[in-house]
Amino acid sequence: MENLTELGWIGVISIMTAGLTISIGAIAPAIGEGLALARALGALAQQPDEANTITRTLFVGLALVESTAIYCFVVSMILIFANPFWNYFIEQAGGG
Amino acid sequence: MEITPDHIIYWQSGFFKLNATLVFSWVTMLVLVFMAGWVTRHLAVGPDRISRWQHGVEIIVTAMRDQIGDASRQDARPFLPFIGTLFLFIATANIIEIIPGLMSPAASLSTTLALALCVFIAVPLFGIQSLGWGRYLQHYIEPTPVMLPFNLISELSRTIALAIRLFGNVMSTSLLVAILLSIVPLFFPVVMQAFGLLVGVIQAYVFAILAMVYIASGMRRQQAKTDAADATVASEGQA
Numbered sequence: 001m002e003n004l005t006e007l008g009w010i011g012v013i014s015i016m017t018a019g020l021t022i023s024i025g026a027i028a029p030a031i032g033e034g035l036a037l038a039r040a041l042g043a044l045a046q047q048p049d050e051a052n053t054i055t056r057t058l059f060v061g062l063a064l065v066e067s068t069a070i071y072c073f074v075v076s077m078i079l080i081f082a083n084p085f086w087n088y089f090i091e092q093a094g095g096g
Numbered sequence: 097m098e099i100t101p102d103h104i105i106y107w108q109s110g111f112f113k114l115n116a117t118l119v120f121s122w123v124t125m126l127v128l129v130f131m132a133g134w135v136t137r138h139l140a141v142g143p144d145r146i147s148r149w150q151h152g153v154e155i156i157v158t159a160m161r162d163q164i165g166d167a168s169r170q171d172a173r174p175f176l177p178f179i180g181t182l183f184l185f186i187a188t189a190n191i192i193e194i195i196p197g198l199m200s201p202a203a204s205l206s207t208t209l210a211l212a213l214c215v216f217i218a219v220p221l222f223g224i225q226s227l228g229w230g231r232y233l234q235h236y237i238e239p240t241p242v243m244l245p246f247n248l249i250s251e252l253s254r255t256i257a258l259a260i261r262l263f264g265n266v267m268s269t270s271l272l273v274a275i276l277l278s279i280v281p282l283f284f285p286v287v288m289q290a291f292g293l294l295v296g297v298i299q300a301y302v303f304a305i306l307a308m309v310y311i312a313s314g315m316r317r318q319q320a321k322t323d324a325a326d327a328t329v330a331s332e333g334q335a
Contacts, residue, residue, distance in 0.1 A: 052166060056305060063302040067257055070264035077267075 007089055014083050018076035025072025032065045100204045100267060117204040124189045124201060156184075160304075167305055168312040174225075175308060178218055182211060183304035190266060190296025194289055200296065202266040205259065212259035215307045219251070223314035232314070258306060265299045 040058040044051060078084075101116035108114065135149045146154075160180045164172040186202055193200040201207045223232045236247045269292040276285045 056163070056166065059298070059302055060305055060309065063261065063306065067261045067264075070261055070268075073268055074260060074264050077271075 014079045018079040021072050022076045029065050029069040101199045102204050117201050121201040167308045179304050183300050186300035200266050203270050205263045208259040208263040212255045216255040219310050219314040222311045226315040269295050
């Protein structure tokens with residue numbers, strides 16, 4: 001670990017943060033989507049006639065819940081592929 | 097590693113760049129225009145004379161009309177061109193992705209942001225058309241004028257959310273297939289691509305339905321109370 005430069009530390013922290021972001025960010029929406037799906041299936045079993053409305057509302061709700069997971073995914077992608085600090089420090093190193 | 101088609105540049109002249117997003121948007125548009133022109137060339141009426149292609153298109157249009165009618169609880173005709181175009185564009189863009197060498201333009205944030213901006217503009221347009229200027233603008237200061245900035249923020253943030261949701265979904269699916277192709281043999285990525293096809297169409301559906309929900313909420317905010325009263329009367333009438 002002694003060989004790690006500042007740039008190396010930024011890489012390590014970015015990747016670890018990306019992993020943390022996506023893991024925490026995937027758990028909560030997964031639970032939420034599971035609950036929503038379970039309730040929707042229960043409603044479908046009770047009222048098969050309302051299948052269209054229930055399915056549509058379920059999809060819209062799932063999409064809204066899912067967007068939190070998507071935000072976490074986008075943030076982790078930014079951390080790995082388009083890290084702003086990374087570029088800043090490379091510029092600093094190149095310029096200095 | 098490239099995560100969006102924005103970075104692939106085919107031609108550049110000064111300020112103008114012709115990147116893959118633009119090219120594949122044009123491919124999608126060409127496919128749609130060509131299909132529309134070709135299918136509607138010999139339109140017919142009558143059970144024996146309707147071609148298979150016309151049947152297919154009629155099924156799609158009827159399904160879209162019913163879904164829009166269900167989501168907005170009003171006549172679907174004014175919204176069908178806008179919402180239907182959104183759905184068909186996104187669905188086609190995501191479907192052409194399975195052809196090797198083609199990429200979905202919806203995997204780029206610029207495309208999805210442009211689509212979300214269309215919705216952002218359409219919400220007040222439809223709202224003003226149905227409520228008039230005064231009553232539409234009034235809903236920004238509901239329930240009190242203190243809420244004005246929050247109403248504006250909610251309008252803006254759901255547009256951005258719409259764009260990021262579509263971008264994230266399509267980008268993650270194509271990225272997943274790309275990663276799998278590089279680490280495992282062919283068969284599993286093919287399964288994932290079938291899954292990506294499903295995700296792409298569902299995302300197109302979700303985008304269209306959410307756009308419809310936003311437009312309907314912009315048109316109906318003032319009518320909520322009268323609608324509830326109407327519904328009670330109607331249900332009592334049915335009973």
